[in-house]
Amino acid sequence: NAGVTQTPKFRVLKTGQSMTLLCAQDMNHEYMYWYRQDPGMGLRLIHYSVGEGTTAKGEVPDGYNVSRLKKQNFLLGLESAAPSQTSVYFCASSYGPLQPQHFGDGTRLSIL
């Protein structure tokens, strides 16, 4: 049961570098989400997608871009990493908006 898989699990970047986080789900979910989790702040939505080829901004989208070229994959990109983007990133997916979201194991990203 793969569910939601995130790669990589850990990454250290230097300020200004770029990278892409990959999220893959095998549950045929329409909805996919990227969150960041910072200490004492719970989870905050970065971007989301309601289907293949669609993306939209969440609560904290600045500095990130996303793409959903295939239904099962949702990519999160950092074009020019900043120390403020040091966080744990979670991908999630769900059948619909009021259905439970299933989360990946997270990606711990540190930007020096």
Place this chain on the structure above:
Amino acid sequence: AQKITQTQPGMFVQEKEAVTLDCTYDTSDPSYGLFWYKQPSSGEMIFLIYQGSYDQQNATEGRYSLNFQKARKSANLVISASQLGDSAMYFCAMRGERSTGNQFYFGTGTSLTVIP
């Protein structure tokens, strides 16, 4: 605006006892869903239980139950017969029918420690 409040940053419970984790919410949506997630120290987010705003009965899932009081806008999680493996962070979340951005609103979490 929608908001989730978890007022207990940390809780302790004796093994085999029951514990209640508080969650209050604020929404103007007539229809919404309430969710609880568990995050153990390993970091993954595990879905525990769901309550719909129009559900007549409180949700239950094994040792987890949701004490839903709509008039008070509270959705407390009750864990019965606590086990050492229940030690984790617990997050309450909500999504309204008319939520913009399909957003789940998460609380800041409650850290539960089960004492042997």
